[in-house]
Each structure stands twice: as structure tokens, then as C-alpha cells.
Amino acid sequence: MSLLVVGSVAFDSVETPFGKVNDILGGSATYFSAVASLYTKVNLVAVVGTDFPMERLQFLTDRGVDTRGLQVMDGETFCWAARYNYETNTCETLDTRLNVFADFHPVLPEGYEQSDFVFLANIDPELQYEVLRQVPQARLTMLDTMDFWIHNKREALATAIGTVDVVTMNEGEARTFAGTYGTLPAAKTILNLGPKMVIIKQGEYGCAMVGEGGYFSVPACPLEDVKDPTGAGDTFAGGFLGYLDKVGEMTPQSIRRAIVHGCATASFTVEEFGVDRLRSLTLEDIAKRYQELHQCTHFEDG
Amino acid sequence: MSLLVVGSVAFDSVETPFGKVNDILGGSATYFSAVASLYTKVNLVAVVGTDFPMERLQFLTDRGVDTRGLQVMDGETFCWAARYNYETNTCETLDTRLNVFADFHPVLPEGYEQSDFVFLANIDPELQYEVLRQVPQARLTMLDTMDFWIHNKREALATAIGTVDVVTMNEGEARTFAGTYGTLPAAKTILNLGPKMVIIKQGEYGCAMVGEGGYFSVPACPLEDVKDPTGAGDTFAGGFLGYLDKVGEMTPQSIRRAIVHGCATASFTVEEFGVDRLRSLTLEDIAKRYQELHQCTHFEDG
Secondary structure, three states, X not given: OEEEEEOOOEEEEEEEOOEEEEEEEEOHHHHHHHHHHHHOEEEEEEEEEOOOOHHHHHHHHHOOOEEEEEEEEXXXXXXXXEEEEOOXXXXXXXXXXXXXXHHOOOOOOOOHHHOOEEEEOOOOHHHHHHHHOXXXXXXXXEEEXXXXXXXXXXXXXXXXXXXXXEEEEEHHHHHHHHOOOOHHHHHHHHHOOOXXXXXXXXXXXXXXXXXXXXXXXXXXXXXXXXXXXXXXHHHHHHHHHHHHHHHOXXXXXXXXXXXXXXXXXXXXHOOOOOOHHHHOOOHHHHHHHHHHHHHOOOOOOO | OEEXXXXXXXXXXXXXXXXXEEEEEEOHXXXXXXXXXXXXXXXXXXXXXXXXXXXXXXXXXXXXXXXXXXXXXXXXXXXXXXXXXXXXXXXEEXXXXXXXXXXXXXXXXOOHHHOOXXXXXXXXXHHHHXXXXXXXXXXXXXXXXXXXXXXXXXXXXXXXXXXOOEEEEEHHHHHHHXXXXXXXXXXXXXXXXXXXXXXEEOHHHOEEEEEOOEEEEEOOOOOOOOOOOOOHHHHHHHHHHHHHHHHOOOOHHHHHHHHHHHHHHHXXXXXXOOOHHHHXXXXXXXXXXXXXXXXXXXXXXO
16 A cells, blocks of 8 residues: 655744744655655655755655655755744744745656555645546545635635545634634535545644544643644644555544544654654554553543 | 532623623523532522522522522622634623622531532632631532632632642633643643642633543534533533532542533533523433533544
8 A cells, every 4th residue: 555645845944932943854745754654655746946955855765755756846945934932822934935846746656646545735726636636546535725725726725625535624724714613614614515524633632523424523642842833734644644544444433543643643743843753753652642642532431 | 419619690791703692690600500400409609789680590499509608798790791702712801890799708508518519610719718618528629710810819829729629720721820831731730739630621622631540631512603602611610510429439430421521511501692501401411412522532442
């Protein structure tokens, strides 16, 4: 089995109450692959500029990630800078330089179209749709998005949403997209466009799934410190799809377990800046945190 | 078994995106009793002015609430007015007229001091401490508080916290009290003052318990609409303590079940303005929602 991810590889500069880092390895495809590759074979599609030091992705190729889909274009790599304020629970984007990412056009190397599971990170919904049409045999497709596309490419986003199996959004984005206060009505609005399942990411509160299999809610792992929330959503997706690809079954219970795997993996991401914590992460670490999540949510029936 | 509540009976005026009501029945002791009385015998201590129409509490006395502890003082009843904005997730207090509540001094009628469980709603922590010293035989005592006391009577609040078994606070209040971003560190700071358990109320995200019995997190029930969040915390406490008093045991598992009962009861409160939904509420309704919460949080071990 294998998993396709289409997203970004980037240089991130991040400031949080716990520190500041400059030009570290980031990007949705990076975070996703770092985790998903613990479970299964990952096929990566992204773009970097000629300034990108390829050795930075060595830890991914060491985990078997196929990087034939990583394009190298003339120009500079995508750069993103942001500041998190935990007091106000906000993320302020300080700088976005798309650079080569502005002209990104995903191309699937031979064999990638056979991927069983597909994750389309928060890229232009027109590109997401383009990729979706190339993987008609995929067992499960999933897309993420962001405020920018909700505001500027709403129609294209609705089309892409109507084509995938699973939609994941931050809670605020889902409410914005649906134009409603409530999270449940927002999820239902999205479901009405066609996907089988919507997963609403609620940051420090975990996530909620609405769709076939009913409603499922799981809290985030209780953590002493959150050093850097960057990449939590992408690693959630990596744990979720990675687990499903590994176990090979999609029952309501295995989907719930996959969501908990997503929460568990995301909880490691935020403990350190960038992908630092993920470099040494193992499936045993994730299994242990899965048990902790079970322990801190379990209560008796009736 | 019986349960003592010391808090307010008030006139509330509330505006939410779903409507507006004026001078309806409110107050922490009212909300708490409305729910706790479904489970057990409730002894109420509060104060109203001579303007208060006693028939408004008829539905509580019909449920067996002992109102001998309700003082009637010369003057007007406590009035509170607020506006909720669901877009910004804020509650703006528009008006607070303490009136007779400013001179409230809780007096326990004969027999009340034998109550097994005690809830001290968010009144002056000096009064909370005064009551606590009169119920040394209680099996479990619990207090709530609010920003005003955290800012203005911090020492007295710390003393009261050091004397009760269970502390409940809104998440923002707990962070403010502890001076930390994280919810888990905030709860631990409060635990260090002496209580056995801290329950952090997270509004639409449910609640988290930290203490003996480890960490436990339960989401709020998924609701289509939240018409009026007023009283959610007090009815949470009513369901929590009411259940414990009814079952008479305090094991880690029964405490978890009690917390879920609290979440289930609170979910009914917010479906209508004021205590409207609680008038017809039954233990069967609560049991059904308990099952729903179990269903939407359950996942398999391992």
C-alpha cells in the first residue's frame, strides 16, 4: 500500500512565547511525510527552489519517502513567517513569500497514480482538483484548505470538496466557509457538498469528525507545554492516513482509531519547534500516547 | 443523602445571536438546584429582595428543594445583564446590580449542616470559607469562582481553594489565576493549593478534570444551536454533585460518570434561554444524552 501527498516544502520562521527559529525546514508535505512514513510508503509531490539544501530531506528519504515528485525550479523556496500568541490564541502571519510555489503545478511521477491514499494539503483548490482527477482508483482521498482559498477561490474549493472523501479544516475555517456559528452545522454544510466525512481540527481541544459512522470527538493530549503548533494539522493527517493505509481496513472503528492516531502524532509535533520532535519519533511512541488518550477519555457505559 | 448549594437567585437579562430576554429567573443557586433536584434532596441558601415573586421558584419546591435557606431582605433582587457574541466567543457583562446580594451573609437553617455534598457557587470567597467551616462532616465540597474574585480577593480565594475537595473554574479563569498559558499547568497550580480535584470548564469543548484519578477529558455534546450559555457551569455542577449524591460512591469511575452527567445536563441548559429547558428535564433525558456522549467518544483500546 502507499500514500500520496501533494503540498509544500518550505523555510519557516516561527516565534512563540517559548522561543524563535529562523528558516527551519517546514511545509505541509514535509510534516505529513515525516509522520506518515512511519506507517507506510509515502510518495511526495512538492516544489523547492534551487536554493534548497537537499540534505535537509535526508531524514525523509531514510524513512523510505519517494521524492521523485519533488520538483526543483529556478528561483527561491517558499518562505513563511508567523508569530503565535498563546494568550490570545492567535497566529499572525508575518510574511509569505510563495516564490517557486506560486508557479507550482503538481506532476505525478510514474507509479504515484497507484497510491491507495491521497492527501492534498492546503494548496490551490484548482490544483487539488487536478490531482484528484489523476487518482480515480484511490481508496480514500482527503483535502485540507485554508482561509485564503475560502475567501478567494470558494467555487473551486467547493468543487474539490465535492470530489474528495474526507475534508479537514480548522474550526474557524469551517465556520467561515459555512457562514455559521456552530461547528456541527458547519460540518453538515460541508458534508452536503459530497464528502463522506469532515474532520474539524480544534487545536488544543482535539478534533471532531462528522459523517458516515456518526459523530466522534477526541480531545488533544494533555501537554505541559506547546512550544510550536506549526504542522499539527499536517501531522494529524499523516497519522490518520498513515494508520489507515497500514491497517488496510476502513470500518467505523478503524476510522476512529485512525483519528486518535492523528491526534497522538500531532501532539508530538507541537512539543518542539519545526519537525525536531518527529525526527526521533517511533510507532511505539505513538502507540503509548494512543493508550494515554484512551485512558484519559474512557468512561463506563450507562 | 442531601446536597447544599450556596449561591445566587437573580433576575437575568440576556442577549445572544438567537434572541433576547429580560428579567428572567436566573442565578447560580437556581440553575444548580433545578438540575441537582432531579437526583437528590437539595438545600438552598441564597438571598432575594422583597420584589421577588416567590412563585417563580415553585418548580424548585415542586422538586423537593428546601428553600428555608432563602433569605428575603429589604431591597431589590440581584440583577445581571449580558450579551454573548458567538462570532468572537465572548460574553460581555452589560450591567450588574448586586442589590441585596451585596449584603448577603449565608445562614444555614437547622439540618443543612448535615448535607453530604456542598456546592459553593461563585460568591465572595470569604463567604465560601465561612460556609466550609460549618460543614466539616461533608463527604465532598466544591467551589466555583469568577474573574472578579481572582482579581480582587486572591488571598481569600486561595484559602477557600485550600479547604475544598473540588475546584471548578472556566479555563480562562484558571489560566488567569495560575498566570500560565497551559490548561494542564494551570490546573496543577490550583491542585498544589490543596484540593483533590480541579475541573476546568471549556465551554463548547466540554471539560477536563485533573487530580486523583488522573486526567479525564470529555467533550461537550454536539448541538445544532446554542441559544444561551448562561447557567451551563452551574448545571454542570448540579449534574456532577447530584449524580454523586445519588449513587453514594466516589470511585475514580463514578467520578468520571458524574462528570459526564454534568456535561449532559449542561448541554440541555444551553438549548433554551434561562432555565426553560430544565423545567421539563428528566433523568431519562439525561441518561439518553449520557449514552450519546459515550457513543461519540468511544474508541477501541490499542
